Amino acid sequence: MTDAINNTISTTDWDQDTKLLPRLQLVDEKQDFTEQLPEYMNQWGLGEAGFKYNVVAVFGSQSTGKSTLLNGLFGTNFDVMNENQRSQTTKGIWVSRGRGMHVLVMDVEGTDGRERGEDQDFERKSALFSMATSEVIILNLWEHQVGLYQGANMGLLKTVFEVNLQLFQHSKTSKEKTLLFFVVRDHVGTTPLENLAKTLQSDLEKIWAGLSKPEGLEDCQIHDYFDFMYTGLPHKILMPEKFDEEVVHLRQRFTDPTNANFVFRPEYHKRIPADGYHVYASGIWDKVLTNKDLDLPTQQELLAQYRCDEIAQTAFAKFVEQLAPFKSPILEKGQIVDDLGTQMTSIRQEAIAAFDKQASRYHQAVYQKKRQEMLTKLNTQLNVCFVGQLKNLYKKAIAQFDNELKQKLKQPNYNFASVVTSALSKARAVFVDGAQVLVLADTDWSYQLDLEQLDEEFEKVSTKARADEFKKMSKALTKQVENDLAEPISLALNDPQPTTWSTILLAYKSTLERGFNSTAEELEESVVTLKRDAWIVLRKKVDEELADNMLLLKLRTKFEEKFRYDEQGLPRVWKPEDDIDTYFKAAREETLKLIPIFAKIDLGEDSVDVESTEEFDFQQSLTILTEAKQIDINNRFKRESDAFYLEAKRSVVATTAKIPPWLGAVILVLGWNEFMAVLRSPFYLFLFIVMVCCAYVVYVLNLWGPLERILSAVAGEASRIAKDRMIEGVDRMREQAIELRSMQTQQKDKSE
Numbered sequence: 066m067t068d069a070i071n072n073t074i075s076t077t078d079w080d081q082d083t084k085l086l087p088r089l090q091l092v093d094e095k096q097d098f099t100e101q102l103p104e105y106m107n108q109w110g111l112g113e114a115g116f117k118y119n120v121v122a123v124f125g126s127q128s129t130g131k132s133t134l135l136n137g138l139f140g141t142n143f144d145v146m147n148e149n150q151r152s153q154t155t156k157g158i159w160v161s162r163g164r165g166m167h168v169l170v171m172d173v174e175g176t177d178g179r180e181r182g183e184d185q186d187f188e189r190k191s192a193l194f195s196m197a198t199s200e201v202i203i204l205n206l207w208e209h210q211v212g213l214y215q216g217a218n219m220g221l222l223k224t225v226f227e228v229n230l231q232l233f234q235h236s237k238t239s240k241e242k243t244l245l246f247f248v249v250r251d252h253v254g255t256t257p258l259e260n261l262a263k264t265l266q267s268d269l270e271k272i273w274a275g276l277s278k279p280e281g282l283e284d285c286q287i288h289d290y291f292d293f294m295y296t297g298l299p300h301k302i303l304m305p306e307k308f309d310e311e312v313v314h315l316r317q318r319f320t321d322p323t324n325a326n327f328v329f330r331p332e333y334h335k336r337i338p339a340d341g342y343h344v345y346a347s348g349i350w351d352k353v354l355t356n357k358d359l360d361l362p363t364q365q366e367l368l369a370q371y372r373c374d375e376i377a378q379t380a381f382a383k384f385v386e387q388l389a390p391f392k393s394p395i396l397e398k399g400q401i402v403d404d405l406g407t408q409m410t411s412i413r414q415e416a417i418a419a420f421d422k423q424a425s426r427y428h429q430a431v432y433q434k435k436r437q438e439m440l441t442k443l444n445t446q447l448n449v450c451f452v453g454q455l456k457n458l459y460k461k462a463i464a465q466f467d468n469e470l471k472q473k474l475k476q477p478n479y480n481f482a483s484v485v486t487s488a489l490s491k492a493r494a495v496f497v498d499g500a501q502v503l504v505l506a507d508t509d510w511s512y513q514l515d516l517e518q519l520d521e522e523f524e525k526v527s528t529k530a531r532a533d534e535f536k537k538m539s540k541a542l543t544k545q546v547e548n549d550l551a552e553p554i555s556l557a558l559n560d561p562q563p564t565t566w567s568t569i570l571l572a573y574k575s576t577l578e579r580g581f582n583s584t585a586e587e588l589e590e591s592v593v594t595l596k597r598d599a600w601i602v603l604r605k606k607v608d609e610e611l612a613d614n615m616l617l618l619k620l621r622t623k624f625e626e627k628f629r630y631d632e633q634g635l636p637r638v639w640k641p642e643d644d645i646d647t648y649f650k651a652a653r654e655e656t657l658k659l660i661p662i663f664a665k666i667d668l669g670e671d672s673v674d675v676e677s678t679e680e681f682d683f684q685q686s687l688t689i690l691t692e693a694k695q696i697d698i699n700n701r702f703k704r705e706s707d708a709f710y711l712e713a714k715r716s717v718v719a720t721t722a723k724i725p726p727w728l729g730a731v732i733l734v735l736g737w738n739e740f741m742a743v744l745r746s747p748f749y750l751f752l753f754i755v756m757v758c759c760a761y762v763v764y765v766l767n768l769w770g771p772l773e774r775i776l777s778a779v780a781g782e783a784s785r786i787a788k789d790r791m792i793e794g795v796d797r798m799r800e801q802a803i804e805l806r807s808m809q810t811q812q813k814d815k816s817e
């Protein structure tokens with residue numbers, strides 16, 4: 066701020082700035098404030114001047130050569146009264162820029178205006194306005210007016226002081242000073258300027274003392290608010306050259322900061338940035354017109370608020386424009402903008418810089434407040450992109466995790482846990498790296514919640530993958546167990562021994578060892594389930610093998626082995642002297658002893674690591690046959706074995722049913738003739754030998770059974786055919802009988 070004020074004036078060369086400067090009626094006769102000031106400020110090249118401009122206003126009685134003085138001093142072209150008409154020329158307030166300098170020059174309508182009559186109202190209003198907007202007030206007065214305490218000028222000065230007190234009544238601490246620059250016109254020189262100044266000064270103090278001061282400002286001094294400067298100018302009409310020379314000399318005080326009497330000292334500056342001057346000036350005039358309380362600090366604050374809002378709006382509009390290209394791909398297309406963090410920072414930086422550039426010149430408290438508001442507004446907009454990009458990063462991370470898992474799990478020889486860990490860390494990095502750079506400074510943005518949610522989502526995906534993996538493994542293991550155990554179980558159960566179950570358990574364990582790969586070990590909780598599943602498969606296989614019929618078959622086979630075969634494994638041919646009952650009992654007892662072996666899986670010394678669940682009871686799974694079932698099987702087997710017993714008994718009877726020797730003697734005696742006839746007849750002998758040979762072959766090849774069946778089949782067929790023939794013959798006979806009877810009946814009818 067200090068630097069800005071130190072550079073309050075910026076001058077260009079008087080001689081080079083020859084372009085005609087346009088002037089503007091700031092307040093017209095109807096007391097309306099112009100709307101063209103911003104436009105003129107730009108034309109005058111002051112729009113962007115910041116604090117580098119000064120304002121001077123001229124006050125004085127009407128037709129005291131004010132416009133002439135300003136035109137001479139500042140190169141302006143305010144209207145000057147035509148000598149012939151001598152009527153008021155300046156109406157309202159006019160403003161222009163000084164030639165070759167950044168100075169706004171205000172030509173104020175003359176006071177005690179004859180043409181306004183007793184209307185002192187405008188004088189007060191213009192005084193208030195000039196005091197509020199200008200750093201230097203030139204008070205123009207004729208030399209002969211000096212010392213006339215009751216004169217028109219004194220009334221004007223009284224007004225100036227009063228309005229000044231009004232302007233600063235609320236600001237007890239900071240008293241902004243204004244320079245009152247008295248220009249004594251037509252200064253002849255007989256009374257030295259110093260004497261005139263003294264007279265004026267004492268008059269001013271008298272006026273000041275006579276003022277009724279506002280509450281709290283009773284003791285304030287005139288010098289608290291004003292600095293004074295006095296100068297005289299020769300008669301313009303009588304001594305034009307001298308007048309012009311003095312004016313040029315006087316101009317130095319307005320243009321040369323190094324001049325000892327330089328008027329635009331920093332402490333007089335109203336600290337209104339040039340771009341806000343029109344708002345400030347029109348606001349002041351508005352207050353002046355409506356006769357509302359006017360105090361400068363409040364006005365400056367109001368101006369700051371208004372202008373800061375305006376500046377913020379412009380900066381914000383540009384910011385929105387710059388942000389738009391990022392918003393749409395993020396929000397509508399779900400894209401991820403790579404350098405979004407950097408882009409957001411730079412766009413925000415640019416907007417803040419644009420705001421700072423102009424707004425920082427205004428009331429500091431207001432500026433800081435508005436800056437904070439602006440920052441919040443920018444951050445709110447940027448947050449939309451932040452949140453959108455986070456969402457897109459979130460989706461990307463999940464998709465990447467899912468894809469990588471699927472791909473890696475398709476490859477051979479993977480380790481599930483390491484595949485999950487690596488995919489997880491990569492996908493997490495996608496989100497975290499992307500999110501980190503999005504968190505802008507001066508924000509409370511955080512992606513922690515999203516990260517937590519993402520972790521949960523990762524967990525869900527990996528749980529699903531784990532479940533799939535488990536299913537896959539379980540299926541493979543079940544198949545393997547089925548394949549590997551089918552044969553050993555079948556073999557072991559077909560040859561039941563006390564060691565049967567330990568053989569089966571051994572096969573089960575070695576299958577499990579081969580079935581679990583490293584992945585299974587990673588899936589700790591699953592291993593338990595897999596073991597259980599494998600056990601269930603084993604149990605199913607055992608059930609199949611020991612289904613009722615299969616079990617009975619096994620028992621029967623075992624029984625047959627014992628009962629029908631001897632120790633050498635040869636089939637037994639029962640002889641009458643054999644003790645079939647004992648053999649039978651022994652074989653049956655031994656076979657029945659197998660039922661308890663089959664009935665329960667005997668773990669023996671082995672231990673099987675299978676955990677029970679609510680649905681599955683391991684201990685119960687060891688029981689294959691319940692007590693009732695065992696009894697049932699027992700009974701059924703006994704019934705079946707009875708058949709073997711009977712068969713054995715029958716075969717003994719068959720072998721013992723021999724022809725008695727006496728019957729041979731009877732046959733020989735009775736059949737001697739036939740026997741001899743056979744021996745004597747070569748044909749019969751041959752036939753006999755053939756029959757004997759056939760019988761021998763049938764006996765040797767044990768074809769008696771089939772032969773018997775063939776013969777019985779042939780006999781059956783022959784009897785059937787004979788039966789059919791007989792039925793046919795009977796039918797035919799019946800038909801013939803019927804026919805005969807009908808013929809007889811016909812003949813009888815004819816004869817009658």
Ligand SMILES: Nc1nc2c(ncn2[C@@H]2O[C@H](COP(=O)(O)OP(=O)(O)OP(=O)(O)O)[C@@H](O)[C@H]2O)c(=O)[nH]1
Pocket residue numbers: 126127128129130131132133134144145146147148152153154155174175250251299300301302
């Ligand atoms: N005696 C004298 N007359 C001057 C001087 N300067 C200007 N005049 C004349 O005074 C008359 C009024 O000059 P303006 O410059 O129009 O005075 P003004 O104070 O701006 O007048 P209003 O704007 O009407 O109040 C003109 O005719 C000038 O020629 C001066 O230094 N001495």
